[in-house]
Amino acid sequence: MVLAAGFFAGSIAYRRRTARRIDRVELYAEDGSMASLASGSPEAERLLALARVLLSLAR
Protein backbone atom coordinates (compact mmCIF):
# COMPACT_ATOMS: atom_id res chain seq x y z
CA MET A 1 0.00 0.00 0.00
CA VAL A 2 2.75 2.39 0.99
CA LEU A 3 4.70 1.36 -2.08
CA ALA A 4 1.73 2.06 -4.33
CA ALA A 5 1.15 5.46 -2.75
CA GLY A 6 4.81 6.31 -3.15
CA PHE A 7 4.74 5.27 -6.79
CA PHE A 8 1.62 7.36 -7.40
CA ALA A 9 3.09 10.45 -5.73
CA GLY A 10 6.32 9.97 -7.62
CA SER A 11 4.56 9.71 -10.95
CA ILE A 12 2.69 12.95 -10.28
CA ALA A 13 5.88 14.72 -9.31
CA TYR A 14 7.62 13.40 -12.41
CA ARG A 15 4.77 14.47 -14.65
CA ARG A 16 4.76 17.98 -13.19
CA ARG A 17 8.48 18.32 -13.58
CA THR A 18 8.32 17.03 -17.14
CA ALA A 19 5.49 19.39 -17.97
CA ARG A 20 7.49 22.29 -16.66
CA ARG A 21 10.36 21.33 -18.91
CA ILE A 22 8.18 20.83 -21.98
CA ASP A 23 5.85 23.82 -21.75
CA ARG A 24 7.37 26.78 -23.49
CA VAL A 25 6.66 29.51 -25.99
CA GLU A 26 8.99 30.59 -28.77
CA LEU A 27 8.53 33.85 -30.60
CA TYR A 28 10.24 34.58 -33.90
CA ALA A 29 10.45 38.03 -35.44
CA GLU A 30 10.79 39.01 -39.07
CA ASP A 31 14.44 39.95 -38.68
CA GLY A 32 15.33 36.48 -37.44
CA SER A 33 15.53 37.31 -33.76
CA MET A 34 13.69 35.04 -31.37
CA ALA A 35 12.73 34.77 -27.73
CA SER A 36 12.05 31.62 -25.79
CA LEU A 37 9.75 31.92 -22.80
CA ALA A 38 10.05 29.03 -20.41
CA SER A 39 7.15 27.80 -18.38
CA GLY A 40 6.98 29.38 -14.97
CA SER A 41 7.34 33.02 -15.96
CA PRO A 42 4.13 35.06 -15.86
CA GLU A 43 4.58 36.05 -19.50
CA ALA A 44 4.89 32.47 -20.65
CA GLU A 45 1.99 31.32 -18.51
CA ARG A 46 -0.33 33.89 -20.07
CA LEU A 47 0.55 32.67 -23.54
CA LEU A 48 0.41 29.01 -22.55
CA ALA A 49 -3.03 29.48 -21.02
CA LEU A 50 -4.28 30.94 -24.31
CA ALA A 51 -2.65 28.09 -26.23
CA ARG A 52 -4.33 25.51 -23.99
CA VAL A 53 -7.70 27.06 -24.73
CA LEU A 54 -7.03 26.68 -28.46
CA LEU A 55 -5.94 23.08 -27.97
CA SER A 56 -9.08 22.28 -26.04
CA LEU A 57 -11.23 23.84 -28.78
CA ALA A 58 -9.37 21.90 -31.44
CA ARG A 59 -9.98 18.46 -29.97
Place this chain on the structure above:
Amino acid sequence: MDAAQALADLTEISSQVVQAVILEQDGAPLATTIGEPTLLSRFVSGVERLLEEADAQARTRGLGGTLSQLEATTLEGSVFVVRNDSRRLIAATTRPDPTVGLVLYDLKRCLACLDEAPPAGEGENDVEPPAPLVSHPGGRAPAAQRKVDSSA
Protein backbone atom coordinates in the same frame (compact mmCIF):
# COMPACT_ATOMS: atom_id res chain seq x y z
CA MET B 1 -4.27 28.68 -55.07
CA ASP B 2 -7.58 28.53 -53.40
CA ALA B 3 -7.26 28.74 -49.61
CA ALA B 4 -9.47 25.73 -48.98
CA GLN B 5 -7.39 23.66 -51.36
CA ALA B 6 -4.16 24.84 -49.74
CA LEU B 7 -5.50 23.84 -46.35
CA ALA B 8 -6.69 20.49 -47.65
CA ASP B 9 -3.21 19.85 -49.02
CA LEU B 10 -1.68 20.85 -45.71
CA THR B 11 -3.75 18.44 -43.68
CA GLU B 12 -3.13 15.71 -46.20
CA ILE B 13 0.63 16.18 -46.05
CA SER B 14 1.04 16.91 -42.36
CA SER B 15 -0.56 14.25 -40.23
CA GLN B 16 0.61 16.10 -37.14
CA VAL B 17 -1.77 18.99 -37.72
CA VAL B 18 -5.06 18.51 -35.87
CA GLN B 19 -6.88 21.73 -36.76
CA ALA B 20 -5.87 24.74 -38.79
CA VAL B 21 -7.32 28.02 -39.91
CA ILE B 22 -6.11 30.60 -42.42
CA LEU B 23 -7.03 34.17 -41.56
CA GLU B 24 -6.95 37.39 -43.51
CA GLN B 25 -5.29 40.43 -41.98
CA ASP B 26 -8.63 41.60 -40.59
CA GLY B 27 -9.24 38.25 -38.92
CA ALA B 28 -11.70 36.95 -41.48
CA PRO B 29 -11.30 33.21 -41.96
CA LEU B 30 -10.22 32.25 -45.47
CA ALA B 31 -10.29 28.53 -44.86
CA THR B 32 -10.50 26.23 -41.90
CA THR B 33 -10.67 22.62 -40.88
CA ILE B 34 -13.12 23.48 -38.10
CA GLY B 35 -16.60 22.79 -39.33
CA GLU B 36 -18.66 24.08 -36.45
CA PRO B 37 -19.21 27.89 -36.75
CA THR B 38 -19.37 28.63 -33.01
CA LEU B 39 -16.23 26.66 -32.38
CA LEU B 40 -14.52 28.41 -35.27
CA SER B 41 -15.48 31.80 -33.90
CA ARG B 42 -14.07 30.93 -30.48
CA PHE B 43 -10.93 29.51 -32.06
CA VAL B 44 -10.35 32.65 -34.15
CA SER B 45 -10.88 34.86 -31.10
CA GLY B 46 -8.40 32.74 -29.20
CA VAL B 47 -5.82 33.06 -31.97
CA GLU B 48 -6.26 36.82 -32.02
CA ARG B 49 -5.80 37.05 -28.24
CA LEU B 50 -2.74 34.82 -28.42
CA LEU B 51 -1.22 37.01 -31.12
CA GLU B 52 -1.96 40.23 -29.27
CA GLU B 53 -0.24 38.89 -26.19
CA ALA B 54 2.66 37.49 -28.22
CA ASP B 55 3.10 40.80 -30.07
CA ALA B 56 3.24 42.59 -26.74
CA GLN B 57 5.84 40.13 -25.45
CA ALA B 58 7.89 40.50 -28.61
CA ARG B 59 7.91 44.29 -28.25
CA THR B 60 8.81 44.05 -24.58
CA ARG B 61 11.72 41.79 -25.38
CA GLY B 62 12.94 44.01 -28.18
CA LEU B 63 12.47 41.57 -31.03
CA GLY B 64 13.07 43.27 -34.34
CA GLY B 65 10.20 43.85 -36.72
CA THR B 66 6.87 42.15 -36.61
CA LEU B 67 6.30 38.79 -35.04
CA SER B 68 6.35 36.24 -37.84
CA GLN B 69 6.08 32.92 -36.02
CA LEU B 70 4.89 31.63 -32.72
CA GLU B 71 5.16 28.18 -31.24
CA ALA B 72 3.52 27.30 -27.94
CA THR B 73 4.33 23.81 -26.73
CA THR B 74 2.42 22.00 -24.01
CA LEU B 75 2.01 18.40 -22.94
CA GLU B 76 -1.41 18.34 -24.61
CA GLY B 77 -0.11 19.52 -27.98
CA SER B 78 1.33 22.54 -29.68
CA VAL B 79 -0.06 25.70 -31.22
CA PHE B 80 1.68 27.28 -34.19
CA VAL B 81 0.96 30.62 -35.78
CA VAL B 82 2.77 31.77 -38.91
CA ARG B 83 2.26 35.21 -40.40
CA ASN B 84 3.63 36.26 -43.78
CA ASP B 85 4.40 39.49 -45.57
CA SER B 86 0.88 39.90 -46.82
CA ARG B 87 -0.24 39.68 -43.18
CA ARG B 88 -2.28 36.61 -43.76
CA LEU B 89 -1.72 34.08 -41.07
CA ILE B 90 -2.22 30.43 -40.47
CA ALA B 91 -2.81 29.00 -37.02
CA ALA B 92 -2.64 25.29 -36.35
CA THR B 93 -2.81 22.92 -33.45
CA THR B 94 -0.87 19.68 -33.43
CA ARG B 95 -0.74 16.54 -31.39
CA PRO B 96 1.90 16.38 -28.63
CA ASP B 97 5.56 16.37 -29.52
CA PRO B 98 5.33 17.39 -33.17
CA THR B 99 8.29 17.68 -35.52
CA VAL B 100 8.51 21.43 -35.18
CA GLY B 101 10.60 22.13 -38.25
CA LEU B 102 8.35 20.12 -40.51
CA VAL B 103 5.17 21.68 -39.18
CA LEU B 104 6.55 25.20 -39.60
CA TYR B 105 7.73 24.37 -43.10
CA ASP B 106 4.32 23.01 -44.06
CA LEU B 107 2.51 26.01 -42.62
CA LYS B 108 4.77 28.47 -44.43
CA ARG B 109 4.36 26.51 -47.62
CA CYS B 110 0.61 26.63 -47.23
CA LEU B 111 0.64 30.43 -46.92
CA ALA B 112 3.11 30.73 -49.79
CA CYS B 113 0.79 28.73 -52.02
CA LEU B 114 -1.84 31.44 -51.55
CA ASP B 115 0.52 34.30 -52.26
CA GLU B 116 2.33 32.77 -55.18
CA ALA B 117 -0.68 32.36 -57.41
CA PRO B 118 -0.01 35.42 -59.58
CA PRO B 119 -2.57 37.11 -61.77
CA ALA B 120 -2.01 36.60 -65.49
CA GLY B 121 0.95 38.59 -66.78
CA GLU B 122 2.55 39.06 -63.39
CA GLY B 123 5.07 37.18 -61.42
CA GLU B 124 7.79 36.69 -64.03
CA ASN B 125 10.43 37.73 -61.53
CA ASP B 126 9.02 35.75 -58.67
CA VAL B 127 10.64 32.67 -57.33
CA GLU B 128 9.36 29.59 -58.99
CA PRO B 129 5.78 28.75 -58.10
CA PRO B 130 5.24 26.27 -55.32
CA ALA B 131 5.66 22.72 -56.37
CA PRO B 132 2.35 21.54 -55.02
CA LEU B 133 0.17 19.27 -55.14
CA VAL B 134 -2.98 20.66 -56.62
CA SER B 135 -2.74 19.88 -60.24
CA HIS B 136 -3.17 16.18 -59.78
CA PRO B 137 -6.39 14.70 -61.08
CA GLY B 138 -8.70 13.95 -58.24
CA GLY B 139 -6.92 16.44 -56.01
CA ARG B 140 -4.62 13.90 -54.41
CA ALA B 141 -1.11 13.15 -55.48
CA PRO B 142 0.60 9.89 -54.71
CA ALA B 143 2.74 10.19 -51.61
CA ALA B 144 5.99 9.63 -53.49
CA GLN B 145 5.09 12.29 -56.02
CA ARG B 146 4.29 14.76 -53.28
CA LYS B 147 7.58 14.13 -51.62
CA VAL B 148 9.48 14.80 -54.82
CA ASP B 149 7.43 17.89 -55.55
CA SER B 150 7.77 19.47 -52.16
CA SER B 151 11.52 19.09 -52.13
CA ALA B 152 11.89 20.80 -55.49
